[in-house]
Amino acid sequence: MGFQDVVSAAANLAPYHLLSYSTLIGMSIFQSFTVVKTAHRVLPRPAFTTLQARLFPIYFQLQTLYFFLTAATFPPYGPVSLIKDGTSAALFSVAGTGVLLNFFVYGPRTRQAMIDRSRKAGAPATTTDEDVEEASEEAVEALNKSFHKSHAMSLHINLITMGALVVYGWRLALRLKVE
Structure with a gap:
């Protein structure tokens, strides 16, 4: 294998594409269906809220990065x-x-609503050590509604995104030449 062959192989985008796509879909499925479900089942609510408030911004950042790499x-x-x-x-x-x-709109909205809801409802704050604020039942109900709306949008958008990625992956697999 000569220098030209090495340069030609390195310039071929297919291996990079397959690796970035595999990372994107694997990370999305693992985070959405394994990490969240397991954490929700085994952690107390305040710990779960704290974990999610820290994990989802990272997840949406990496999802965006790997999408653009793909x-x-x-x-x-x-x-x-x-x-x-x-x-x-x-x-x-x-x-x-x-x-x-999810990266620019619903992820940040959901995270902020979760933090506000935790503070107002009397649970430990998830990002700062500020004192928990007292709130009326109506205010807590409004925060819950805001959280549930943003969370539902983020969740459904994430599922639609993963659906499109799975269909793309199926089409990609059909294009592979296996000998």
């Missing part, structure tokens, strides 16, 4: 090739919209 390494020529593949472009558009909505 799009940038779409074989054979990156985004140019992705745009030319209409079905994959549509799936990436759905997944990308979900990733960005």
Whole structure:
């Protein structure tokens, strides 16, 4: 194997694409269906709230990073090739919209609503050592409603994103040449 062969192999986007896609879908499924379910089952509510308030921003950051890496390494020529593949472009558009909505809108809203709800409801604060604030039942109910609405949107967007990624992965697997 000569130098040109090494350069040609390193320039091939397919291995990078497969690794970034595999990391993206694996991380998304593991976080959504294993970590959250296990933590919810075994941790007391204040600890669960604290863990989620710290984990989900990291999850949405990594999901966004790996989504863009996956799009940038779409074989054979990156985004140019992705745009030319209409079905994959549509799936990436759905997944990308979900990733960005959770990263910029619903993830932060849900996290803040969870923190506010914990403070007002008398549970330990999740991000600071500020004193827990007293609140009326109506205020706590409003915070609960806000949390549930943001959380439901984030959860459904995450499921739609993962659905688009799974369909894309199926199509990707069908394109593999196995000898």
